[in-house]
Amino acid sequence: MIKPFIKKLISVVRAGKIASASLPVFMLHGVIPKPGPLYQRGFHNITPNELHQNIAFLRRNFDIISLDDSLSLAAEDADLSGKCIITIDDGYACLKEYVFPVFAAENIPATVFIISSLSGDGMDFWRDQLRAIILQNRTSHFIEFCQNRYKGKIRLQDDGMDLMKATKSPETGNSHNLQAALNEYFKENDLTMSMDDQTGCDTTFLTAEDIRNAPPCISFGNHTHTHPFLPGLTEGDQFEEIMACKLFLDEVGKSSPYLCLPFGAYDQATLNAAKRAGYKNIIHYGDNVSNSTTGIMEGNIHRLKMHPRVEETAMMILRNVS
Ligand SMILES: [Zn+2]
Numbered sequence: 001m002i003k004p005f006i007k008k009l010i011s012v013v014r015a016g017k018i019a020s021a022s023l024p025v026f027m028l029h030g031v032i033p034k035p036g037p038l039y040q041r042g043f044h045n046i047t048p049n050e051l052h053q054n055i056a057f058l059r060r061n062f063d064i065i066s067l068d069d070s071l072s073l074a075a076e077d078a079d080l081s082g083k084c085i086i087t088i089d090d091g092y093a094c095l096k097e098y099v100f101p102v103f104a105a106e107n108i109p110a111t112v113f114i115i116s117s118l119s120g121d122g123m124d125f126w127r128d129q130l131r132a133i134i135l136q137n138r139t140s141h142f143i144e145f146c147q148n149r150y151k152g153k154i155r156l157q158d159d160g161m162d163l164m165k166a167t168k169s170p171e172t173g174n175s176h177n178l179q180a181a182l183n184e185y186f187k188e189n190d191l192t193m194s195m196d197d198q199t200g201c202d203t204t205f206l207t208a209e210d211i212r213n214a215p216p217c218i219s220f221g222n223h224t225h226t227h228p229f230l231p232g233l234t235e236g237d238q239f240e241e242i243m244a245c246k247l248f249l250d251e252v253g254k255s256s257p258y259l260c261l262p263f264g265a266y267d268q269a270t271l272n273a274a275k276r277a278g279y280k281n282i283i284h285y286g287d288n289v290s291n292s293t294t295g296i297m298e299g300n301i302h303r304l305k306m307h308p309r310v311e312e313t314a315m316m317i318l319r320n321v322s
Helices: 004-014 048-061 067-075 094-098 100-106 116-121 126-135 139-149 175-188 208-212 235-252 268-276 310-321
Strands: 023-028 083-090 110-114 218-222 258-260 281-283 301-305
Touching: 048 100, 067 083, 067 218, 067 281, 094 100, 100 218, 110 116, 110 235, 110 258, 116 208, 116 235, 126 139, 126 175, 139 175, 208 235, 218 235, 235 268
Parallel strands: 023 083, 023 301, 083 110, 110 218, 218 258, 258 281
Antiparallel strands: none
């Protein structure tokens, strides 16, 4: 039985009452049969079955359009009500098996934002390394390592803080130092990310080949080279992060005008660097970026996490625009 609030939501969506200035952008990360503890379950990593249900719900209630279409429509001042966009961050390898075939079968457009050091060089993702440290109860040990080895450069206190949260903050210091510390720590402690058996999840990423062979309805975009917390870096380093991924996508034959900011975080230097790299379209969450110095306009976008039950996410759209 459909819950009354969902029924109401569906009728509101059908009636086209979502404000025309609002274009919901659903954000997804991984799709995994048995999401393990490395992933934030209930956040935006969902199972293949939940993906099927979510896509069916979105198709029933929205016209799913591409980022390109959204720009064309916005340029014509067209009514965007009843439309939505799907974006997928980070480019985990599981997309190839569980997401691309679903989207290809129905020709549903989606944009995947790639981290070029992971797809190009096969590096470990520092966010997954942190999850592994937490999972193995090594948080205190790792913080002590940082305090000894990266004194003054990485500022982490062993006070029961949330390691995932603390490391996407300007307080912690430069993300590149943290990435170097993680790689050293993994090497010295003989840790690897091939822990799929323990965690029931995927810590590998789409390769250049996978990206090249993706179905035509899937487009790609820039999610920087290493997914740092950009505001913690100099403008020069931010520019290099953006450019390295841009060049990677150009080389793979999937050039893209879209830049998606890691963690949605930016400062003035980010906007300057993005402009220098040739980007006008920035995807993030939170308030719009409208900057008179750089001329970058993000558009009126609500970026929303695709929960296992997308109906609950869709409810947020109504709250946001009402
Ligand atoms: Zn990301």
